[in-house]
Amino acid sequence: GNSVTQMEGPVTLSEEAFLTINCTYTATGYPSLFWYVQYPGEGLQLLLKATKADDKGSNKGFEATYRKETTSFHLEKGSVQVSDSAVYFCALYYGNNRLAFGKGNQVVVIP
Amino acid sequence: DAGITQSPRHKVTETGTPVTLRCHQTENHRYMYWYRQDPGHGLRLIHYSYGVKDTDKGEVSDGYSVSRSKTEDFLLTLESATSSQTSVYFCAISVGGTNEQFFGPGTRLTVL
Numbered sequence: 001g002n003s004v005t006q007m008e009g010p011v012t013l014s015e016e017a018f019l020t021i022n023c024t025y026t027a028t029g030y031p032s033l034f035w036y037v038q039y040p041g042e043g044l045q046l047l048l049k050a051t052k053a054d055d056k057g058s059n060k061g062f063e064a065t066y067r068k069e070t071t072s073f074h075l076e077k078g079s080v081q082v083s084d085s086a087v088y089f090c091a092l093y094y095g096n097n098r099l100a101f102g103k104g105n106q107v108v109v110i111p
Numbered sequence: 112d113a114g115i116t117q118s119p120r121h122k123v124t125e126t127g128t129p130v131t132l133r134c135h136q137t138e139n140h141r142y143m144y145w146y147r148q149d150p151g152h153g154l155r156l157i158h159y160s161y162g163v164k165d166t167d168k169g170e171v172s173d174g175y176s177v178s179r180s181k182t183e184d185f186l187l188t189l190e191s192a193t194s195s196q197t198s199v200y201f202c203a204i205s206v207g208g209t210n211e212q213f214f215g216p217g218t219r220l221t222v223l
Contacts, residue, residue, distance in 0.1 A: 043214035093210040103153035
């Protein structure tokens with residue numbers, strides 16, 4: 001079926017470090033892919049998306065490239081800030097206007 | 112801001128009582144969703160609606176029912192709440208033609 005797998009466990013890193021969060025997917029065809037961010041006490045917000053293979057989504061210094069060869073959509077940011085501390089969810093579109101979400105990764109940035 | 116509000120924002124109730132959560136949108140979107148968020152499970156779809164009186168089940172629909180009598184309101188009902196339904200519930204809407212979803216602020220429900 002259609003599903004998304006995110007790397008296990010929280011991510012803790014220092015301010016200005018490089019961030020990578022892995023996301024791989026299983027799907028029929030080439031679905032649209034998304035990253036959402038959830039700040040403490042809030043709902044999810046769309047961070048970026050890519051709609052076809054080799055597309056790169058970007059927003060707020062974050063980037064992710066749709067790689068069909070490796071069925072991946074890894075999230076990266078070159079220099080994180082304390083304000084980037086949040087939970088990050090990878091998601092894919094699987095038809096009938098529905099999204100499948102990964103389990104999320106807690107990111108903690110230490111000053 | 113997609114104009115989505117949820118009520119109540121927090122609720123504590125007892126096992127066996129009925130509970131209704133409300134999602135309200137102001138922008139006339141056709142698709143609306145209810146998810147629950149639990150540690151280790153991410154977001155899971157409970158029910159969704161594709162128009163007034165048109166609803167369908169998601170992956171974790173047991174114990175939940177929904178109703179949509181107006182475009183702007185989508186109600187989630189727990190007929191007889193159980194402790195396993197303690198969770199944070201999010202409502203979302205889908206912007207037509209984009210596959211993007213936008214979320215409300217959430218309702219934290221505790222069933223004792």
